[in-house]
Amino acid sequence: MNKTDQESRARQTEALRRAMGPEILAPLDDPQVVEVMLNPDGTLWVDRLGAGMVCTGRIDAVRALTIVNTVAAMLDTVVTPERPILECELPLDGSRFEALIPPLVERSSFAMRKKATLVFTLKDYVAKAIMTAAQRTAIESAAAARQNILVCGGTGTGKTTLANAILDAVARIDREHRIVVIEDTRELQVNAENVVFLRTSDNTDMTRLLRATMRLRPDRIVVGEVRDGSALALLKAWNTGHPGGVGTVHANDASAALIRVGQLIQEAGVPPNPELIAEAVNVVVSIKRTPEGRRVEEVAAVRGWSASGGFQVERAA
Secondary structure (H helix, E strand, O other), X not given: OOHHHHHHHHHHXXXXXXXXXHHHHHHHHOOOEEEEEEOOOOEEEEEEOOOEEEEEEEOOHHHHHHHHHHHHXXXXXXXXXXXXXXXXXOOOXXXXXXXXXXXXXXOOEEEEEOOOOOOOOHHXXXXXXXXXXXXXXXXXXXXXXXXXXXXXXXXXXXXXXXXXXXHHHHHHHXXXXXXXXXXXXXXXXXXXXXXXXXXXXXXXXHHHHHHHXXXXXXXXXXXXXXXXXXXXXXXXXXXXXXXXXXXXXXXXXXXXXXXXXXXXXXXXXXXXXXXXXHHHOXXXXXXXXXOOEXXXXXXXXXEEXXXXXXXXXXXXX
């Protein structure tokens, strides 16, 4: 980057920081904050580890649009009524940034999912009464046995944070393992010494990265979110000499998670193959958001599948 480009970048960065103001910059700098969200009505919401979402202020419509346009400009793109969605990494810190402008919403809105800097461990989950000691033991036992663990939950339930806690346990149990992590946006944290982070792009999807991963000599394969036909490639990878992986999927409970994986496999143009799913996914951890806060609902062992009874899932804790 030449001097002119550096100066232009510095001006854009300063403009973005001014537009965000302390209302947004302060939570972005707070290691306890997971997500910062602006609703179309102008209310600003902050989600903190173990505490849930709290409305912290308001941002007017002009300022909100300025933030979105400035982020787009820093990435050499634009948002317009014809292209009203901006999906990217925030230039300031790499947080996942999802923005919408009219006509999709009444006023500009966005959500910033921060890259985790503070890992919430399984021990912390027990201390905060988000999971039980028995659930923690079951998860750690599964990680030690190199079982494949699928974390499920709805939007905003904390799947990524929980996956980070499980990966922390994996790193403590098998520090010598080589771990390959595949994501659309960098969110997962791995404390292992031998780790490779791969990220999808417009030209390289998760299925292609999974094929490349097989040649990177992984001990464990981790996927940030399974949400398309790449689910088939992941299950094959987990089932062909790379056990002990971790992945997340949108689903409300263990049985629904396995069915959802089957639906995603169909996007690859093949039948759901429930036998493969039951063989590749060993444990499903379900987390939910309740009126009292986030709770791990179940740690379930997958025992198999039958045409008459569907997936056999046994609550381990």
